[in-house]
Amino acid sequence: MSTAPTAPALPATMRAVVMKAPGDVAVETIETPRVAGPGDVVIKLAAACVCGSDLWPYRGAQPVDHQYMGHEYVGTIVEKGEGVRSLELGDFVIGSFMLSDGTCEICQAGYPSRCANAGHYTGSQAEYMRVELADGSLVKVPGGEPDDPERLADYLAASDVLGTGWYAAVAANAGPGKTIAVVGDGAVGLSAVLAAKALGAERVIIFSRHEDRAALAREFGADVVIAERGEEGAAKVKELTGGYGAHGVCEAVGSQESMDQALASCRPGGYVGFVGVSHDQTIDGLDLFLREVHLEGGPAPVRRFLPDLIKRIDAGEIHPGRVFTKRLPLDEAAEAYKAMDERREIKVLLEV
Amino acid sequence: MSTAPTAPALPATMRAVVMKAPGDVAVETIETPRVAGPGDVVIKLAAACVCGSDLWPYRGAQPVDHQYMGHEYVGTIVEKGEGVRSLELGDFVIGSFMLSDGTCEICQAGYPSRCANAGHYTGSQAEYMRVELADGSLVKVPGGEPDDPERLADYLAASDVLGTGWYAAVAANAGPGKTIAVVGDGAVGLSAVLAAKALGAERVIIFSRHEDRAALAREFGADVVIAERGEEGAAKVKELTGGYGAHGVCEAVGSQESMDQALASCRPGGYVGFVGVSHDQTIDGLDLFLREVHLEGGPAPVRRFLPDLIKRIDAGEIHPGRVFTKRLPLDEAAEAYKAMDERREIKVLLEV
Structure with missing residues (x-):
C-alpha cells in the first residue's frame, strides 16, 4: 500500500x-x-x-x-x-x-x-x-x-461525451452508405454526429431547434437538421429515406419522448444505440417486436x-x-x- | 391476371x-x-x-x-x-x-x-x-x-419454428465458444437449441420442467437443462458461466416473465434474441441501460x-x-x- x-x-x-x-x-x-x-x-x-x-x-x-x-x-x-x-x-x-x-x-x-x-x-x-x-x-x-x-x-x-457519442454511433451501426439520425442536440448528441460521420456514414440527420447547436452539428458533419419532434420528426426522417427510416439512430437524451422518437425514426432491421441515461423510460414489448430493430445501449x-x-x-x-x-x-x-x-x-x- | x-x-x-x-x-x-x-x-x-x-x-x-x-x-x-x-x-x-x-x-x-x-x-x-x-x-x-x-x-x-428458432439463435449471436441459454421449451425454443448448436455454440442451456421436452432438447444438442425459473433460473445460468451470465439468450415465449428471465440470464455486452410473439411485455429503460445487452427480435x-x-x-x-x-x-x-x-x-x- x-x-x-x-x-x-x-x-x-x-x-x-x-x-x-x-x-x-x-x-x-x-x-x-x-x-x-x-x-x-x-x-x-x-x-x-x-x-x-x-x-x-x-x-x-x-x-x-x-x-x-x-x-x-x-x-x-x-x-x-x-x-x-x-x-x-x-x-x-x-x-x-x-x-x-x-x-x-x-x-x-x-x-x-x-x-x-x-x-x-x-x-x-x-x-x-x-x-x-x-x-x-x-x-x-x-x-x-x-x-x-x-x-x-x-x-x-x-x-x-465523445466516447459516449462514439458508442451511440457504433451501436447504431454507422458506416459507409448509411443514414444515421441523432436524437438529442446536447454535447453527447453532437458528439454522436461527429462519430457517425467519422465512421463513414453517408448522411447524418440531427433533430434540433437551437441554432447554436444546429450550427455545431453542421460543423461536426450533420447533413440535415430537422426541427420537428416525435412522430412528425420520425415522418421527416422517413421522407428523407425513401419511406424506410434511418439505417441507424442514436438516442442521446434518456427520456420517454427521445426513445419513442428514436424507435420511430429507425427502419426495420436497423439499429438504435441509446446512451442517454434512462429516466422513466419504458419500452413496449410488442412495439419493439413489430419494429424489429437492434437495440443496444448503456454506459458507454x-x-x-x-x-x-x-x-x-x-x-x-x-x-x-x-x-x-x-x-x-x-x-x-x-x-x-x-x-x-x-x-x-x-x-x-x-x-x- | x-x-x-x-x-x-x-x-x-x-x-x-x-x-x-x-x-x-x-x-x-x-x-x-x-x-x-x-x-x-x-x-x-x-x-x-x-x-x-x-x-x-x-x-x-x-x-x-x-x-x-x-x-x-x-x-x-x-x-x-x-x-x-x-x-x-x-x-x-x-x-x-x-x-x-x-x-x-x-x-x-x-x-x-x-x-x-x-x-x-x-x-x-x-x-x-x-x-x-x-x-x-x-x-x-x-x-x-x-x-x-x-x-x-x-x-x-x-x-x-425452425426459421424462428434460427433467428433467435442468430440474434443471440450463437457461435463457437459461446454459451447460449434458451427460455421456452415449446417447438420454437427447442428449434433455437438445435439452431444454436448447429451454429457452433459451445454450450446450450435450456430452461425446462417437462421431461418430454427436455429429452428432445437434449436430442437437439442441449448440454444443460435448468428447472428453476425467474431470478433463480438466471442465477443458475450465472453459476454455470463464471458469474457472468450467458453470452446469448433466446427468448421464445413472449411473456413478461420470459423476457425478464432472458434479460437476467444474459451477461453485459451479450445478446438477447426474442421471437416469442410479445404479449403484455414492457421493458424498463433503465434496467435495459444498466444490463447493456444487445436486444433484437420480431417476426423471424x-x-x-x-x-x-x-x-x-x-x-x-x-x-x-x-x-x-x-x-x-x-x-x-x-x-x-x-x-x-x-x-x-x-x-x-x-x-x-
Missing part, C-alpha cells in the same frame, strides 16, 4: 466541486485524495467539466446530498500504487467515467463499462482525483500534456474506444472539444452548472 | 381449418383459392401444422372471429400468375409465414419479415393456399417432394435462412421435424389444437 518513492509531495488540501443539494453547487476545500490501494493512481487534473448527466441531480430528478462531482478527466499521474504496471509518474492520461480491470471476460469482450470488478474514483471537478484500477482504466496520451488549450479540450471530451464502454479516439485527435481528424462553448475557472463551477441548466452553453470546461 | 395455360384443373372446393371463436376449431368446406394477381401462386399443401402462436387466440388472449388458420406450409405449385418468374408449376416449395417482395431495401438487408410491400396468403391449414409475392417468398426444394414423411416434417418445420426473417436450412436438412445435418410429436389428419384439427393447448404434444402435424 506504500506509494512510489519518487512521488512528489502533494498539498494536504485541494479545491473540489460539491453539489450540496439540487441547484446548490459550491467549491469546498477538502483533503487531497491519495493512493489507497496498490492499483490506484492520483491524477493532477489538467481540466474538468460539467456533464449533461450532472444536470439530473441539479434539477432534482435524481437524489443528491453533498456529493463531490465530476467524472470526466485528463491529467498527469502524480502518485501511483506499487501494483500499477503500465503507467508512470508524469504520464498524461485520459480515462473513462467507468473504471475497469481490463481483464475480466466482460472487459475483454469490449464492455469495460460493465466490468465485473469495476473500480471507483473521487470527483474529477477538483484539483486532484484518485483512480482505482489505473492499469485497466487509463490510456496514456503519447505526446504528453498539450500546450494547445483546444487540444486539451479535445482530450477532455474523449473522456465521456469509452475505454474500448480511447486509443482510437486519441489517434484521431492527434491526427487532427476530429475536434470534439468544440462542444465546450465556455471556459470558467473551477471556482466558478456554480455558474458553469447554471449556464448548462439554462442551456446558455452546450458544455462548460472548468480550468483547474 | 390470367393463369398459366398449363395450370391443372383445381377442385372448386376444399377443406380448411377455421377458428370460429376461442377454443372452437372446425373443418369447413370452402371455395378453393385461385391466383388473383400476376405474382401469385396456388400451392397444394403437402402438410400443415398448428403453431404455438395459434394458441393465443385459441385461449382467448387475442381476438378471433371465424378465422381461417395456418401459416406454416410446404407444397407443390399447382397454379401460377403470369408475372411469376422464378418458379414453375410442379415445383415443391417452402415459404415463410411472412410474404416479401425480396427487392425492397428491408428485404435486401435481410429482414423480409418486415418487407415494405408485404404480401398476404390464405390459411395453410387447408388443402390449397394462395401465396402472393411468390418469387420473393418461396424457395424451391431442389429434390422435390420427399417420399420420406420425416423429411417432409423437416421441411415443414423450416417454414416457421425466415426467408433469409431458408436456402441454408434446406441445405442442412438435405445433408442430414439437422432433423427439425422431430418437434412434431403427433400426426393427425386435417379433419382432426380440433384435437390437434386441444393436444397442444393441453401441452400433451409439442407440435402437431396435419396430414392434408
Whole structure:
C-alpha cells in the first residue's frame, strides 16, 4: 500500500466541486485524495467539466446530498500504487467515467463499462482525483500534456461525451452508405454526429431547434437538421429515406419522448444505440417486436474506444472539444452548472 | 391476371381449418383459392401444422372471429400468375409465414419479415393456399417432394419454428465458444437449441420442467437443462458461466416473465434474441441501460435462412421435424389444437 518513492509531495488540501443539494453547487476545500490501494493512481487534473448527466441531480430528478462531482478527466499521474504496471509518474492520461480491470471476460469482450470488478474514483471537478484500477482504466496520451488549450479540450471530451457519442454511433451501426439520425442536440448528441460521420456514414440527420447547436452539428458533419419532434420528426426522417427510416439512430437524451422518437425514426432491421441515461423510460414489448430493430445501449464502454479516439485527435481528424462553448475557472463551477441548466452553453470546461 | 395455360384443373372446393371463436376449431368446406394477381401462386399443401402462436387466440388472449388458420406450409405449385418468374408449376416449395417482395431495401438487408410491400396468403391449414409475392417468398426444394414423411416434417418445420428458432439463435449471436441459454421449451425454443448448436455454440442451456421436452432438447444438442425459473433460473445460468451470465439468450415465449428471465440470464455486452410473439411485455429503460445487452427480435426473417436450412436438412445435418410429436389428419384439427393447448404434444402435424 506504500506509494512510489519518487512521488512528489502533494498539498494536504485541494479545491473540489460539491453539489450540496439540487441547484446548490459550491467549491469546498477538502483533503487531497491519495493512493489507497496498490492499483490506484492520483491524477493532477489538467481540466474538468460539467456533464449533461450532472444536470439530473441539479434539477432534482435524481437524489443528491453533498456529493463531490465530476467524472470526466485528463491529467498527469502524480502518485501511483506499487501494483500499477503500465503507467508512470508524469504520464498524461485520459480515462473513462467507468473504471475497469481490463481483464475480466466482460472487459475483454469490449464492455469495460460493465466490468465485473469495476473500480471507483473521487470527483474529477477538483484539483486532484484518485483512480482505482489505473492499469485497466487509463490510456496514456503519447505526446504528453498539450500546450494547445483546444487540444486539451479535445482530450477532455474523449473522456465521456465523445466516447459516449462514439458508442451511440457504433451501436447504431454507422458506416459507409448509411443514414444515421441523432436524437438529442446536447454535447453527447453532437458528439454522436461527429462519430457517425467519422465512421463513414453517408448522411447524418440531427433533430434540433437551437441554432447554436444546429450550427455545431453542421460543423461536426450533420447533413440535415430537422426541427420537428416525435412522430412528425420520425415522418421527416422517413421522407428523407425513401419511406424506410434511418439505417441507424442514436438516442442521446434518456427520456420517454427521445426513445419513442428514436424507435420511430429507425427502419426495420436497423439499429438504435441509446446512451442517454434512462429516466422513466419504458419500452413496449410488442412495439419493439413489430419494429424489429437492434437495440443496444448503456454506459458507454469509452475505454474500448480511447486509443482510437486519441489517434484521431492527434491526427487532427476530429475536434470534439468544440462542444465546450465556455471556459470558467473551477471556482466558478456554480455558474458553469447554471449556464448548462439554462442551456446558455452546450458544455462548460472548468480550468483547474 | 390470367393463369398459366398449363395450370391443372383445381377442385372448386376444399377443406380448411377455421377458428370460429376461442377454443372452437372446425373443418369447413370452402371455395378453393385461385391466383388473383400476376405474382401469385396456388400451392397444394403437402402438410400443415398448428403453431404455438395459434394458441393465443385459441385461449382467448387475442381476438378471433371465424378465422381461417395456418401459416406454416410446404407444397407443390399447382397454379401460377403470369408475372411469376422464378418458379414453375410442379415445383415443391417452402415459404415463410411472412410474404416479401425480396427487392425492397428491408428485404435486401435481410429482414423480409418486415418487407415494405408485404404480401398476404390464405390459411395453410387447408388443402390449397394462395401465396402472393411468390418469387420473393418461396424457395424451391431442389429434390422435390420427399417420399420420406420425416423429411417432409423437416421441411415443414423450416417454414416457421425452425426459421424462428434460427433467428433467435442468430440474434443471440450463437457461435463457437459461446454459451447460449434458451427460455421456452415449446417447438420454437427447442428449434433455437438445435439452431444454436448447429451454429457452433459451445454450450446450450435450456430452461425446462417437462421431461418430454427436455429429452428432445437434449436430442437437439442441449448440454444443460435448468428447472428453476425467474431470478433463480438466471442465477443458475450465472453459476454455470463464471458469474457472468450467458453470452446469448433466446427468448421464445413472449411473456413478461420470459423476457425478464432472458434479460437476467444474459451477461453485459451479450445478446438477447426474442421471437416469442410479445404479449403484455414492457421493458424498463433503465434496467435495459444498466444490463447493456444487445436486444433484437420480431417476426423471424425466415426467408433469409431458408436456402441454408434446406441445405442442412438435405445433408442430414439437422432433423427439425422431430418437434412434431403427433400426426393427425386435417379433419382432426380440433384435437390437434386441444393436444397442444393441453401441452400433451409439442407440435402437431396435419396430414392434408
